[in-house]
Amino acid sequence: MSENRIKYMESRFFVGREREKSLFIDFLSQEYPYDKILNIYGTGGIGKSFLLDEYRRLAESRHVPFLLIDSNDFLHTPQGLCEKLNTLLQASPAGEITQHPVEDCLKKLNKMADVTRIIVAIDTYEELGELDWWLRESFIPHSGDNILFIISGRHALQGSWLASPVWRSLVKPVPVDPFDTAACTSYAERFGIVDEAILRRLYAFTLGHPLTLSLTVGLSLEELFAEKNDDQREDLFRELTYRWLREVPDESLSELVEAASLVRNFDQELLEAMIGESVTGASFRRLTDLSFIRPGKGGYRIHALLRTTLSEEIRARTPKRFKQLRHRSIAYYHREIVTPSSEGNMTDTIANLIFGLEDSVLLSTFLEDTPQGEYEYETVHADNLHLAEQHIQDVMQAEADYERSYFNPQTGQQHQMDIPAQHDRIAFGNLEPVKLITFGPDTVRMIKNHEGATIGLAIFIPIHRDSLSYLQVQPVSRHFFNTLDPEQLEEYRTSPDQPAGRFIYHVDLRKDDSIAARAALMRLLISLLLKPGMLAFSSPLPYHQEITRRMGFNQVEGATHYDFGEHIPSPTFMLDIRGERHRAYFDRWVQNAGLSLAPKLPDHLFGFTAKEREVAMLVLSIDSIAEIANKLNVTQAAIKKHLGRIYKKAGVARKSQLLKKLMEL
Template identity: 35%
Template sequence: MIGHLSFADLERHYIVGRDEELGRFRTVLSRGGWPGHASFLHVYGTGGVGKSTYLRLCRSEAERAGACFILLDTPDFVHTERGFAEALLQQLKERFSDLDGLSGPPLEQCESAIRRLSQSGRVVLALDTFEQMQDLETWLRERFLSSLPETTIVLTAGRRPLKGDWLLSPVWRRKLAQFELTHLDQTDCHRYLTRCGSYDEVVNERIWRLTKGHPLTLSLAAAAQSYDERGSFAKEADWFEEAAALWLREVPDPQLRTVVEAASILRHFDQELLSYLLEENVPGDVFDRLTALSFVSKSKRGWQLHDLMRETTSARLRARAPKLYKRLCGRAAGYYADAVLESASRSDSGWEVRELFRYVGPDVLRALSSETPRSSLYWETLTETTLGDAIAYIDCRQNWTEDGQSGMGVDPETGAAFQIEYTAEAIRGNVTRLDARQVFELDPEAIKLLRDQEGQARGLAVVIPFHEGTLAFMEKDPICSPYLRSLKPEEKRKLQTPRHRPSGWFIRVLDCWDVSDPDVRDETIDFIFSYICSGGLVVCSPYPTEIARKTYPGFGFSAVESAAHRNHEGRTEAPTYALDTRGDKLRGFLEAMLRRAGLDWQPSARREPEANGGFERQSAVLHPLTKRELEVAELVLAGLSNGEVARKLFVSEATVKKHLRAVYDKLGVHSRVQLARILIKE
């Protein structure tokens, strides 16, 4: 029973999700000091992620194993060699009474005491908040730590990984092992909240989404929930404020805070995007200070704030300065709308679409997708060898007799909950009368399996392209044919494009093995994003579940008149949805999306230079230039220097030079004079 546990055991009862991390310490504890094995373990992570708690857990593990554990917190002593030695010596003498008789300077006494303790067992020296010991790192590394007995284990915790000289030395590389302490996953969050007495699934789901599994914030949210008898989130602002205050201790500079607030609007950022958002150039030194903060990390697309820092800072900004917040969000939405328009012909434009939908998408999409997806799943295009996996998947779903599946999504902004319900009949109907081999022979790239790291199939997508080689098949398919019958002859003729240039795609099947898995949902939503703004026609007719009726219109699809049918299972009427972004329709679609979100977007004006009214890419000569290259060329023609162009467009001067070189290469010129002749002529 919990009531009979000691305080230490009770604390351990409420700690979840750190078994793997503790296992790493046990490994070091059992092997530390052996040749070829690490004896220095450094754990790092952002504020409030539980580093100090982890050290306490390690203390329990060490004492259970009979080791001496000494913990020193860096704010508790003066940061000099003598201050460190005196603080450590005091800890040693307080904990171990058999150290009498030590003499000499404090540092020598410490070294003697640790050697004496090491003769009777393992010694663990733990240093918390290690990031505050930068002024002593060299001394610690080269003098103190190197003098300790080989069997001594050093355990440090800080906000950043150890770099520089720690990694340059082959000796320290052998001794050092380090890892990041990350957030709790959804399962551990729900386990913790249940242990805290919160059993409401909807409430727990929302707490998980709001806290992102950040341990301190999760604890604050659980406390607020337990004290709120109405079961609402009346105290939500309080624990967000506490979390934000913890993060912002690192940012005392007002100028840097302004940049952090702008970065909190974005999932990924770079210097150019932040400059555009703030409508002024962000200096390089300010950007360098930003990226050096512990809650900022490098990403594939630039840099990113830590999830919780981004959420809390954004929420504070929205409450404190709602007009500024809306303006920044509007500029970000316009930025990504332009990016979508410019990248429509690319196969990887789905990322820009997802970013745009963060600002203009409906609540149902926010509820079903994660704000910061981290899935290790991947979509695999089939080969003849793996076709059998898809056939087995489809056969299993077509003969599904088990109970249906359900899940839930909660919009982190509004708290609106959306139930996802798929009956067994819906699971079977979603893949009805589908011959995978026939589709594969029609187009080998039409079928994709969603796999996890173990290679298990977690989802299926069957997307048939519209072109001259597929229309005959789709006219006979029970799900595709109602749409083709609804078209006028001239509309159908537009679909008969060459095989290498499809006019669009019919999403015949999009099936999730487990709709309650947020990673699977994220990958499925991203899959749709990769098609909807690709400059083609996208059509689908999913089994008519309630969540499907809400989701596809949220993506921007419209129901097609005269294309509804009952061909999934013969009884329930299923609508057919279409989204047409061919030609100029993509721009109209984007304008409508932003307009519904209350934003006025003018694609030619977002980054439009003021000189000479702007060029158009209508001639064959100018067609190779991107919109940004045209803007740079226009400002150069107006007589602006590279630095002035950079300030005008809120980019770096190096970026201007890069665009200008691209313009020269594409137009076959070598100077501004030659460029001016071409542009004036055009």
């Protein structure tokens, strides 16, 4: 097979990366003064090496020499690197060692650079170690202006590269992200995969990760996605895990990675609660420096594909430890919800708790990762009402039915929701947007994508004295309120600034089937659980009904209606989390996961006094010393004294160790 044919085939299977290719072409043709270094970085399997190969093809097509070396192919010394470059420059035969390889290399490079631009590309840069210092302080400064460098690795250049304003001005960062849906589809089509349902599942399964995609398209996708077929998925994930975990150097860091793989988001305090011991700042930084871990609004997050593999492997290898880590994470989130602090995003905390409960339907519907980032919301008011009305008009004019597929890569399960066009038309046709926005600031919200386009609407009507008469006569909502007696109705006649609850009237995402859009809707729905109140919802769609039941709603007797069609029953569901029911609701979630919320400490445990035993009990469910002091009507100093004696009697030095001992009883 000819070299040209191989290059053609490699180029044919290169898809996407238009932004990265454009940056490189600009890099090649830039005028002085210019960027000296193009820094490519991204997690394992993201396609950095394939991108470098494409860069080489682009450079050679413009007659620009492209010297590509991998850090695994030479000794990590100045002499070793330059000997490798000398071989590529044909300055010395392969394997021959010259007396002055560094000087010879720079001399040859600079001589070539007098007549042409040259690219020196170093792949797997993170493994060079101390050679990084020599390249920055000696080799690159002595290279001519016409010699440009590409540094490719799992991490962006850091440390001294950032500390110096000179180097910052010379380095162009190029993060390499997962494929979007278009690139994923384009790649699959080259293998003859054109079925839309399969393409959607393929993207949901791979999350646009190029290596996962390339491994997956060579398999029988029908078999791979079969619910009972775990073997192929396990083999595939095992290959990815092997590549990623090569970054993890020791057992202590591996334990933190495993704990992080069992939760959706994590921070240092959560990991301490899970493993039952303190985590130093240095250890946590080493963890978050791993390329497969990314920061987000709700803490740090491990890559979803690695998280899936590791969690299942821990479950199979050490089931007791898996259960313990999972239960501790659930208990931590429960404490955060029922005794919230002024800091933290409670919507994320509830989402994290749902993740720990491992409900397949809720996981696949709401909690998929969002590689494209998060969408935003915009409250509808008089000034932007026309945008919401235009969106409603667009949806009502749509004639085609549509579907939404939800795929759980961990189990291989797919859940599908079919939505008739008439469903949205009837829901929107019954509404008066100009009336709705008078009931409260967040009654109607638009969901916006990154370009600022409206891709969905969420209509949650607050229940109070001004909206109650409207809800009592409005199609869909009236049936619930007609089941209430006068005394019950009176409970809902609250002031508009303190609504008794919300009627979830309609949610619409017809225009966008992306994971990011779905996650945006998830955050809105979960936000309704933050405050005590009554929530009601009615839908003819079986999948909506299933989700509602799994969220703990109860069907309301006598409130089923046929407003969406003569032969289409629409039951109504209600969740009452007013007052003390709010905590009881989250207590039920935790109890359903198999945890006991009120552990009984044995009498005379560790020789505790009655008061010390009471404080120890509260430590299990309340995180703040101030809150414990307030509950017992004593000072914080008194609680600290009690804790000091408790730690001493229990043989521990800190709260995390005490929690570990008490939770293991």
